[in-house]
Amino acid sequence: MKRNPIYQKDELLSNRSPILPVLMLSTNAVLAFLVLINIYSVSGNAAQTGEIRYSAFLELYYILLLLLFLLILLLAPALSAPAISGERERKTLSLLLSTALRPVDIILGKLFSVLSSIFLLLLSTAPILACTLLYGGIRFPELFLFLLFSFLSALFSSSLGLFFSSAQRSSTGAIASTYIAEFLSFGLMLLLFFFLPELSLTPLLYYILLCLILPLLSVLFLTLACLRLSPP
Template sequence: MRANPIYKRERTVGSRSIRLPMILTVFNSILALVALLNMYSMVSQVEVTAEIQYSAFMELYTFGAMIVFAMILFIMPALTAGSISGERERQTLDLLLSTQVTGLEVAAGKLMASMYNVLLLLISSLPVMALSFVYGGIGLWDLAFLILSFLASALFTASIGICFSALCRRTTMATALSYGMLVLFVVGTYAVNQFIWSMANMEMTGYANQIGGIGSQVNSGGFLYLLLLNPAVTFYEIIRGQMGWQETMTSAAQWFGSRPSNLVLEAWVPVSVILQVALAGLFLAAAVWRLSPGLPRRRRSGEKKEESQGKQPV
């Protein structure tokens, strides 16, 4: 089994670029600054009250995880949106596809290169994230599960960028559509549920004074399951479970009205991760379809002009 040539080339080119080292430096500087401020505030509190707040280490873990997750959401579309469209702009994509390299290898190689960068990002953040091990509260399996969820979110966001990079001719358009699709999943799914729930509450306003507790029966219906495609909600549920916030923080299943429990609501995180990975596979399949030669596509206007000029009588 031969190694993916696109991945090897991306690794070679990436090792010569200053972009990844700069991202790692800025990212770890932010994490280190947060950790130092957290430790400083803890020491200052000990000097005043002579008490150690062990929950501060848990807060550090939570805040660090939030920074990593936000970096994944914002960086991955930027890293992948120009991966294929950039080849097209440099006029190297057609040459690449004219070789023995297939469209699947191109998409997979670009994806593997972006996932490699995310893996470096996660590994570099482990020392700060592991500070929560000093006084317990977070176990090794909790951290491993969080990293796996980060990789699933990275796969989901990277596949969106690669899909639009293959479909669009310009990197700017691919980047805009990638971020737009990500906003649709993160903000749009929540906004739809909020709108449906608000409309249902408005319809029940006239009866609320007559029938007690009817407001608790209002919910967003089946639109709640759209949140399964929201990586931010998945991250929230993971942190909520690891921090023990079941009693203080409302579950995503109950955000928009109470509803009877079922298998999907009880296994929200596994179902959500599976659906997002499956959707990532669909985005990658669309990219492979666009890159595969021999499939019917619209010809460019320039190609049509050349063909019409070639048919002119001599």
Template sequence: MKSIWINPVLNKEIKLRFRSFKSFLGVFFYLLAIGGIAIGFILLNTIFSYSSTFIFRPEQSRTMFMVLSFVQMALVLFMTPGLTSGVISGERERQTLNILLTTPQSSTSIILSKLFSSIAYLLLMMIASLPLYSIVFLFGGVSPSLLFITFGLYLVTMLTIGSIGVLFSTIIRKTIVATIITYGITLFITAGTAFITLFAVQFISYQSANQTSVFPYITSMFNPFIILFNAFEEGMATEINRISGIEFPMTAAFIISFLLISFLCLFISIKKLRPDKKVKKGAA
């Protein structure tokens, strides 16, 4: 079990990703952008506002937290496919995959090491942004439990999208094709399910006020932005639960379904990493 989590593959990948000056430069500019958004939001609601009082109220602090959370979720959904969709196909294109497969490392160890080393950079960004959220706690309006829920949704999302990227990187030989497919699936999970959910809710409401359908619930529980918004405002989830007739919490459904997708993608990736060794009949 120890070899799965602590192994040469993981150590090499971590060192290659974090020794580069570009990695730390990326974190710097990311924190600069997030900090600029936070400070700009405060200035717009105090000094540059039409109000005569320069007080930043708790409800404004909560709104700023929502803005920062959605920006970070967009970052997770944008960066994760690019970091994970080439981890195996890139090795194949560099003709180093066969060498990697001859090492004592198991398929499970290789796949998990590639996945965790890829999302480790995103985790570094998430952790580095935590001090900026102290601005939110300074003005109030947000509980620590909401912060933990938000970062938990980040973690589940990046793990699932990363697992999808690793899957297509394993079964597709070309990195560019695997990247396009992974981004396409990510776009459908976000924009596609949001559009379908909105259309389904409007259609059901137009048909009959008492009509129910599970379709809006199914599409919305796969959308990270809808689930994240539900963590702040439960009115949308309540309406979808009413229309679908399902009382099960949407956030719990999101976590369970995404973890199952992640497990399935990793399981297939592990099985497909090494080619099948079929012994021909009559062979010595």
């Protein structure tokens, strides 16, 4: 199978850059520190009172998930929004469009580059998140569903970033627009979650709907990005 040349070029640049390894190391260090602090606190409380608060491990699990999810929401636009506008600022976008590459090849290459970095970050944190499985209350399917939703959210945020990157000339404007659109989108999702009883939806059904809607919206914004790059 022929590899996308844009993805291959970005992958080589990413391998030579220390940013991703440093980000993975710092993220896992923070998560591991929180796990150790939680275990130390629960152990100290058990030594003094003879009581083990298993609910503390469940609270830790949700804190770790929240921090990791927020990191993904911050990272995806930062990587995707400058992808096309950065080429335009460096005066290299016209050179890319003059090659045999189609706009869809450029957009997908940039998308795969962003998602591969985020996927590696998610994969590296899986062992630390799995520590909460040792104490019960959390099952592996729940952890898998979180990783799936995080990846789909990264896909949606990256698609937003590529759309604004193709529509705006400056990377600063593309990044700001992406963060605003992302904040409004996920804010609306959170708001709808609190009105599930009025909408006659269960949390599981709402989650399934989001997992279906996010890829569809991603395809829409990627298509619009390709149209922005297509010659008139």
